[in-house]
Amino acid sequence: MADVWNVQDSRVPTSIGEIGIALYNVDGQVANHMAKYNVKVLDQNGEVLKQLNGDLKPHLTTEQTTTIVNFLADMRTKVETQIIPD
Secondary structure (H helix, E strand, C coil): CHHHCCCCCCCCEEEEEEEEEEEEECCCCHHHEEEEEEEEEEECCCCEEEEEEEECHHHCCHHHHHHHHHHHHHHHHHHHHHCCCC
16 A cells, blocks of 8 residues: 555645445345445545545455345335335
């Protein structure tokens, strides 16, 4: 990750700002879920220096993945029963 930062820039990373996570399930199938992350790295002035984005799944344990899959299934069921008319 050393090549991420421009050493000629006087701004330096000093803290982590906002962290965002987006969960997706396109068609209700367990195999078709995604988890993406976005991390804002702040400089010494509190300004966003860099945004790191990527696939969260490689960083999750099996238990965490199962929890996310179950949560997405529950959300789909909730929407289907509460929003979509019979």
